[in-house]
Amino acid sequence: GAGVSQSPSNKVTEKGKDVELRCDPISGHTALYWYRQSLGQGLEFLIYFQGNSAPDKSGLPSDRFSAERTGGSVSTLTIQRTQQEDSAVYLCASSFGTSGSYEQFFGPGTRLTVL
Amino acid sequence: GQNIDQPTEMTATEGAIVQINCTYQTSGFNGLFWYQQHAGEAPTFLSYNVLDGLEEKGRFSSFLSRSKGYSYLLLKELQMKDSASYLCAVMDSNYQLIWGAGTKLIIKP
Numbered sequence: 001g002a003g004v005s006q007s008p009s010n011k012v013t014e015k016g017k018d019v020e021l022r023c024d025p026i027s028g029h030t031a032l033y034w035y036r037q038s039l040g041q042g043l044e045f046l047i048y049f050q051g052n053s054a055p056d057k058s059g060l061p062s063d064r065f066s067a068e069r070t071g072g073s074v075s076t077l078t079i080q081r082t083q084q085e086d087s088a089v090y091l092c093a094s095s096f097g098t099s100g101s102y103e104q105f106f107g108p109g110t111r112l113t114v115l
Numbered sequence: 116g117q118n119i120d121q122p123t124e125m126t127a128t129e130g131a132i133v134q135i136n137c138t139y140q141t142s143g144f145n146g147l148f149w150y151q152q153h154a155g156e157a158p159t160f161l162s163y164n165v166l167d168g169l170e171e172k173g174r175f176s177s178f179l180s181r182s183k184g185y186s187y188l189l190l191k192e193l194q195m196k197d198s199a200s201y202l203c204a205v206m207d208s209n210y211q212l213i214w215g216a217g218t219k220l221i222i223k224p
Contacts, residue, residue, distance in 0.1 A: 035214075042202065091157060091158075097210075103163060104160070104212065105160070106157035109157055
């Protein structure tokens with residue numbers, strides 16, 4: 001596809017369950033970002049992948065959160081033992097990550113609701 | 116610490132002009148972005164400034180003063196479809212985007 005895609009678009013889960021969120025970046029983009037956005041709030045940075053470098057995990061709120069990027073393309077964000085405060089929209093973005101091309105293109109997001 | 120400040124909400128009239136300000140304090144500077152986000156949708160790119168001055172793109176213009184840590188987004192000939200949140204973000208020395216909380220712009224007929 002031409003843009004960043006994310007799945008699922010909506011996820012409702014029970015407290016304590018694990019969830020996996022998927023992101024397919026734009027082909028050729030080496031940088032991939034995960035953000036979280038609560039209702040009416042700004043974007044909260046979670047994790048950043050750039051090429052084959054070690055990811056920047058400085059934004060992950062707890063050790064229940066993890067992410068991987070296989071083959072430098074698709075990324076999965078995993079939340080273990082979900083809590084109600086994890087409810088938010090999770091946005092993925094990708095970019096070329098090279099000088100002069102830092103514009104981030106966003107996917108439609110996954111709305112996570114933890115009951 | 117790193118900080119991006121922008122007004123929480125602004126109201127303007129259809130056909131008018133509105134200026135949304137953004138001030139920042141970050142660890143290094145590699146450019147400033149403005150994004151538009153309609154309710155329930157993902158942010159979309161509007162502009163990127165890395166040098167001082169004004170960048171014009173149709174009805175939208177963005178200004179940057181690095182010495183003052185200040186930017187503004189200027190929207191002219193406002194249309195109802197411009198009702199959205201406008202997010203200011205600064206790329207720091209680690210090439211990470213630091214995001215403001217966004218300015219909700221309400222356009223009235």
